[in-house]
Amino acid sequence: MTGAAALEPGNESLTLIEKLVGFDTTSHKPNLELIEFVRDYLSDLSVDSVLVEDETRNKANLFATAGPEGEAGILLSGHTDVVTVKGQDWHSDPFRVTRREDRLHGRGTADMKSFIAVILALLPEFLKRGLKTPLHLALSYDEEIGCVGVRRLLDHHISGLEVKPMACIVGEPTEMKVVTSHKGKRSWRCHARGHECHSALAPSGVNAVEVAAELVTHLRRTSRRFQDEGPFDPAFDPPHTTVHTGTIAGGTVLNIVPRDCTFDYEIRHLPGEDAGAIQAELEAFAGDCLLPTMHAVDQEAGFRFEETSDFPGLNTPTDAAVTEIAKTLSGANATSKASFGTEAGLFSRAGIPAVVCGPGSIQQAHRPNEFITLEQVSLCEAFMRRLADRICQP
Template sequence: MSRSRDLLETLVGFDTTSRESNLQLIEFVRDYLAGFGIASELVYNAQRTKANLFASVGPVELPGIVLSGHTDVVPVDGQPWTLPPFTLTERDGKLFGRGTADMKGYVACVLALVPELVKTPLRLPVHIALSYDEEVGCLGVRSLLAVLEQRPVKPMLCIIGEPTELKPVLGHKGKLAMRCDIQGQACHSAYAPSGVNAIEHAADLICELGRIGQRLRSHQDPRFNPPFSTVQT
């Protein structure tokens, strides 16, 4: 417990808000793992200001289990914090700080297990995967997945330690995001029929999306809340 708490204190101390670099945290984890003889692979973004980390313990020639977490956190701007968000504070038996739950606490627990993992004769490998920019669209993990896709031996299972109150998530509705640009044709308001009012056409499109959303309500699945797919502009 003390090891995971110490690690969490260090991790929370890195301001890895998605708009900032996560390299200080990643380099700390890389050096920590190196202390146990574990090599890390870093997959950078195009600007080399952020990186994913992938490391393995055990027989890498076999499919293994990935313990995965993201390193970024959401901003603290304009929020009524009564404690310093990037300093771990213990109060009433709880640990406070930005990212303690989502999800540096999980990352700290995984890292705290490393000494035991390296001493254990593992039948399957355990991989540690840390990503960047999850909070702004799961951006970083995509390049890491592309690297893993090229491996001859791929992981068999991934455990993502998001804070779900220990309730397993067994399904996901999925998501589709689209962007639509509507261009009009300017004209004098006295000759409105000669032009194209982009706002009015956009309003028609938004109303149609609302009608699609109403139709989707008829296809319900009680596993989800709400139990139907949703549409929003």
């Protein structure tokens, strides 16, 4: 467990949590008001921000650096969006922090505005002491709908930095435990194209539904193989890579051999596994076992695969510098693995070693009456103060 901390967090943190939760930044909605608030807050502390907007200019990522320029530094990262409250039974206004005993209720209190609030609240302390190592802040939009913003932030800004941050801590709710590993996920849509004809003449057509079903069955076999043979990592639940088909649609009426069929599938893989190899296996099966007979009827028949999402897994070594740093700051003596995905995998893939460590519980994330305990906020403050001890002037 993490070390002892005062139960009552500072007023600055509490005020900023209230402020940030007050912006309705449900994914899909603009987040500019929140981003502009943070930019102005930083500007008042003489810290400049770079905004990386989306195409609509209704949303933006923010990147800011405090302390000396041209050095690697530590990056703290969080997303500004929250999941919808629609259809959930809230006992109070989700966009107004409501304190009940030692809990702060509100959308985003756990996932993950409290982390951002605590950083902002304690930043003046860092600046007053004087940073000898840079402290970077990265805030993204639309994490909850596919890590959309952070990809743009990485591509349009961070990848161009002369010196990249040497370590990234993503403050998703882990109850301040240090998470070094999570599964990755990739998904595809397959379009099967057959050859239409009257069903009485079925052998002279190519049945798109049936060839699609053969691929789905192949995926099912692959899934079974992972379940039976592994590889296994008991830190994950389930402890192996999973493959699953989620939707399928094809055909028009019963007496026509269907020309088109589309299905969606995903691979949630152990961080060390290569989802691309599983996809290549599927495409090889399609090419070797199905295409020749399809082409014998119609050269236009075939399959088209469209990748619909790509979230790299996270697999940061337990002895990596970033892990050591996060362990020291959180007071944790162990690391763990998470069942949920985060932006950390994308930072890691971009060459910035990353771990996940933030206040609040993932059990609360996305739920009605989401909350964070005051103790978690205090622990995050303690984390930040240890970071100040490490990267500020003595």
